[in-house]
Amino acid sequence: MKILLVEDDAALAKGLKHALERAGVLVTLAVDGLTADYLVSTERYDAVVLDLGLPDGSGIQWLGSWREQGIDLPVLILTARERWSDKAAGFSAGADDYVTKPFETAEVLFRLRALVRRANGHAHPVISVGDIALDTHAGQVTRTGMPVALTAQEFRLLSCLMHASPRIVSRSELCEHVYDGDQEPDSNVIDVQVSRLRRKLGNNAIETLRGQGYRMANGSEPS
Template identity: 45%
Template structure:
């Protein structure tokens, strides 16, 4: 899943990006309010982490801009501003959570997972389709009740397929979800990844739609 991190502190953004990637996220980084306002493909972003102190303006104004533009994904404010007035203003402007720096990464990760569970409207972590069950929080998967041994990218791909079961996903669609914008990949890498996943979950679950892409499901 893709997370957009809006943070101008280079050291903090680098450390946090690395930790998020190690936790299974694809991370896009914006360093200013202008970058955030102009960011492409906001519909591909699963969650946003937003700093309020940006070099070219207020993160609060950026938050308001996104909500006015109907950006619906969860937004978590991560800031050094810890007054109750800032918290109230952020939540009233449309933030889903407000975390004060410094914070342990484990707590931040738990809050991100909670936001995504809330966004999905599910009380349980498990998501299921076509005999496949995945827990996106614990990052475990089962096929017909048997545990699957998957790489990080294979698990990301399977999660995408299960969440979008029945939809046709092009190789470009898959690449946009699996890799952050700064990553370099080719469509052959997506094809190889799909092939590897097919061998593990059964070839009949991932259908090739000629000229269009892939569709997951019975």
């Protein structure tokens, strides 16, 4: 999962970013709305965590602008405002969920995973394709019921493929979801990661479509 965190409180942003990264999430930090606006227009994210009190305008205003532009990625609002009218304004602007400060980092992570899962059409926290199951809450993968040990990069790659299944995922999209934006992976790095996953999940688990990308091959539809 790759998210954009829009938060100008340095201490809060640092702590949340560190905690999410420890859970295997790729996090890009923006400290104001203008930077966030540029990033959501030029980069691909699974979700946005958006603070309402930004130095260059309300988060609600920026969110409303993104929705008007057709940017429909899931948005989780962080707010210190407990009044229902403030929360209602966020939902009206296009927010998908909110967390009130102070919050538990685990709650933010669970809500993000749920938003991304639902945005990809999955209601249940466990996504299954063939005999492979991805528990989005626990961050665990099993094959025929047996746990499979994956590196952080392998997990992010598999998660991207399983959330997208049966859609084909291009190599460039996988790179964006597996590596930080400031990293420049070698041209064959995705091929190497896919080969490692096949060794752990079965040679036929991931299908290569020449010139297009990859997709999960165990069954036509996830459950």
